[in-house]
Amino acid sequence: MSISPKSELTVLLWGDRWWLPGQKVPVPFGEITEAADRLAEAWPEPVRSLRVVYQPDDFATVPVECPNGNRATLALVLAEEHPALAHPGHVWAHEPILANGERFSTLLHYETRPFLFALVHRLRELGFAVNAVFPMATWLNALPPELTETGALTVCALSPERFCLYRHSSDGVRAFRAGHGGDVLTAVARHLAGVPAQSNTEFVLYVTTDEKLVDQLAQRVPIDERHIVGVYSLGHALGRQTVIATRHCAQLLPPVPFVTPPQIVTLLSLALLLSALTVGATPALAWWADQRDKAEAEREYTRLRTELEPLRRNEQALAEIRRQRAELEGSPLPIVELIDALARSVPPCVVLTRLDIHRQGFECEGGVLVPLTEAQWTAWIDGLRRSRLWLLSELPAGTPERTFTLKGRWP
Numbered sequence: 166m167s168i169s170p171k172s173e174l175t176v177l178l179w180g181d182r183w184w185l186p187g188q189k190v191p192v193p194f195g196e197i198t199e200a201a202d203r204l205a206e207a208w209p210e211p212v213r214s215l216r217v218v219y220q221p222d223d224f225a226t227v228p229v230e231c232p233n234g235n236r237a238t239l240a241l242v243l244a245e246e247h248p249a250l251a252h253p254g255h256v257w258a259h260e261p262i263l264a265n266g267e268r269f270s271t272l273l274h275y276e277t278r279p280f281l282f283a284l285v286h287r288l289r290e291l292g293f294a295v296n297a298v299f300p301m302a303t304w305l306n307a308l309p310p311e312l313t314e315t316g317a318l319t320v321c322a323l324s325p326e327r328f329c330l331y332r333h334s335s336d337g338v339r340a341f342r343a344g345h346g347g348d349v350l351t352a353v354a355r356h357l358a359g360v361p362a363q364s365n366t367e368f369v370l371y372v373t374t375d376e377k378l379v380d381q382l383a384q385r386v387p388i389d390e391r392h393i394v395g396v397y398s399l400g401h402a403l404g405r406q407t408v409i410a411t412r413h414c415a416q417l418l419p420p421v422p423f424v425t426p427p428q429i430v431t432l433l434s435l436a437l438l439l440s441a442l443t444v445g446a447t448p449a450l451a452w453w454a455d456q457r458d459k460a461e462a463e464r465e466y467t468r469l470r471t472e473l474e475p476l477r478r479n480e481q482a483l484a485e486i487r488r489q490r491a492e493l494e495g496s497p498l499p500i501v502e503l504i505d506a507l508a509r510s511v512p513p514c515v516v517l518t519r520l521d522i523h524r525q526g527f528e529c530e531g532g533v534l535v536p537l538t539e540a541q542w543t544a545w546i547d548g549l550r551r552s553r554l555w556l557l558s559e560l561p562a563g564t565p566e567r568t569f570t571l572k573g574r575w576p
Contacts, residue, residue: 173214173296175304175403176204178284180222180327180345185209186404189374197221197280201287214294217285218403219417220301220329223277225249226341233262233269236414240497247275253498253575254279254524258415260303263337272339274300274415281417282524295418296411302341303415305331307407309370309395317367319360321353322399323382324374328353335365350378354385360392370395372402498575499554503527510548512541526555526574532567539564549573 177184182191183204194203227247232238239259240250249255257275285295305320317335322328327345330353334340342356360367369392371379379396388394397405500522507517507529514537519530542564549571550557559572 172212173216173294174210174212175216175218175407177218177220177301177304177399177403179218179220179301179322179324179329183207184374184399184403187400189398189400191374198283201284201291204288205291205293213292214296215288216296216409217298218301218304219281219298220343221276221278221280222327222345224274224300225277226272226274226300226302226343228270228340229273230265230268230270231259231262231273233264239271239273243273247273249275249277250497252279254282255497256281256298256417257497258300258417260306260339260415263339265337270339272302272341274302274417279524285418286523297409298417299409299413299415300417301329301343302331303409303413304407305329305372306333307409308372308397308402308405309368317363317365318370319357319367320370320372321357322372323349323353323378324399325349325378330356335363335367350382350385353382357382357386360386360388363392366391366393368393368395370397372397372399374399498522498524502552502554506549506552510545512537512545514541515545524575526558526572529571529573531569531571533565533569537564537566 174186176186178200181195181197182193183200184191185207188209192203192207194200225247229243229247232242234242236259244251247257250257255276256279257273259274260272262269262271281298285298288295301322305322306318308320309318317333319330319332321330326349328343328349330340330342332340344352360369369388371382371394373379373396376396376398503522504520507520511517514533515531516533517529517531519528521528546557546560549555553576555573556576557571557573559570561569561571
């Protein structure tokens with residue numbers, strides 16, 4: 166599956182301003198916490214479905230040697246040198262892993278200051294649908310066509326205040342440079358100095374807010390006819406039908422923090438249901454069996470078993486829910502562990518109605534069907550407290566009688 170540019174618009178958060186498709190003038194903002202509101206105020210289009218290219222000034226993209234493994238393996242190996250990978254609030258991703266001789270390498274992207282979760286949350290509150298977020302390096306790499314036999318390319322985004330330069334050499338080495346402030350043209354000229362001397366043909370694409378900048382740069386770094394040179398305005402580049410797979414490994418938008426409450430409740434229900442299918446009856450059924458009205462309890466027992474039986478047979482539906490759960494396992498947040506912990510020892514008379522996940526922590530709401538004993542409540546809460554993956558920050562005063570809210574934060 167891939168992103169369809171026809172049904173959404175690509176916007177760029179670069180430094181302290183937004184750049185929009187087809188627009189020559191950016192949308193500035195002061196603090197990054199104001200970014201979403203400034204975009205909403207200036208938004209000119211009826212389409213509110215977005216793909217965001219994300220490049221704040223403190224966003225990091227660095228080349229690393231790495232194992233040829235999955236996301237969990239990369240986090241385990243690289244977290245010591247790049248601690249953001251081990252922090253649940255920091256978003257990170259990587260480019261496809263490529264062989265480099267007998268070793269492997271990638272470009273690692275991560276936030277040095279966590280904000281993306283809050284940005285996307287605020288954009289959604291303002292009525293935008295954010296379908297994907299990619300680093301600027303990933304987007305720049307997707308812009309040019311394959312015009313050289315070696316695939317060598319250099320793509321340089323250039324404005325008076327900032328630059329981003331992505332290079333993939335003919336020998337497969339990838340590099341990314343970014344800067345802001347000072348003499349931007351001198352910095353870019355220094356990074357491009359080796360391109361004219363390359364013996365292999367290279368595609369050089371400039372993406373600029375002002376073509377005069379490219380003319381001035383060409384005087385400092387003349388590129389001969391052996392190489393192919395192209396120029397896009399930034400507004401034109403954002404409006405191009407550039408396709409990046411939604412499951413690209415550089416996708417910064419993890420599925421977890423933005424799972425809808427119904428999906429979370431479904432996953433919680435799955436955890437309880439799988440337990441029911443294993444042992445034959447849920448704790449709720451045992452509770453019914455202890456009631457005074459045995460006949461009514463038996464009728465309820467039969468009804469619940471009747472409801473469970475179609476789900477027992479519906480292996481396709483269960484497989485789909487398991488697949489959704491598996492997708493969450495690669496998230497930087499311990500959502501699967503939290504779901505399991507909530508469902509593992511929940512009292513039979515407690516119903517969980519909402520679970521909201523965000524970059525700071527989580528909030529869980531529920532209700533009590535019949536009187537809940539202090540021992541049941543304490544056992545459940547103590548089980549949640551035992552995890553080192555989160556800290557409970559807000560609990561009801563005493564044992565709840567009707568509804569309750571639990572709040573937790575990531576350590």
